[in-house]
Amino acid sequence: EAQVTQNPRYLITVTGKKLTVTCSQNMNHEYMSWYRQDPGLGLRQIYYSMNVEVTDKGDVPEGYKVSRKEKRNFPLILESPSPNQTSLYFCASSPRGRTEAFFGQGTRLTVV
């Protein structure tokens, strides 16, 4: 089954404790991206990647890191999480940047 898999689905952590949210797709898509969803703000792009080893900042990259060492994986790293990073996070992939995206199930992150 074609899918984008995010883990974990839910995460509660403390300020400053490094964490990684994993994202994996099995559709051989070139384009992958990360979003955060906050009430009234919609989905805002954090980082995107056009292909392996090619990543770029989205609209809200501060406090986040990504890597794209393999085509299928695009992890999101929070080196030192803060409470303002409490949000719902989505990973997405698409065959190329201009077509519809396939989304993961979302990760609800709470930083206390």
Add this chain to the structure above:
Amino acid sequence: AQTVTQSQPEMSVQEAETVTLSCTYDTSENNYYLFWYKQPPSRQMILVIRQEAYKQQNATENRFSVNFQKAAKSFSLKISDSQLGDTAMYFCASGGKLIFGQGTELSVKP
């Protein structure tokens, strides 16, 4: 920079009636796509409809259709014969980097 604006934070409609959700966008790209996504309470992101900007004909998918006005950079979604299962958050998105609007929360009332 690409922007997408949804000016209706909330809307409601009676079951079986028609409702239109508004969206405006701005992009410097010549060839782009526009999308409407649905997000039910399960949080899953579901593609509702897609429009290719170089096609003048408005896209339709069963009860869902769009009114695409390229010159005005407007891309509204019409839902006909609304059903209770249409209750969800709806997001407009512009292709390329896939930028989303703020969302419209739609409630379909029995």
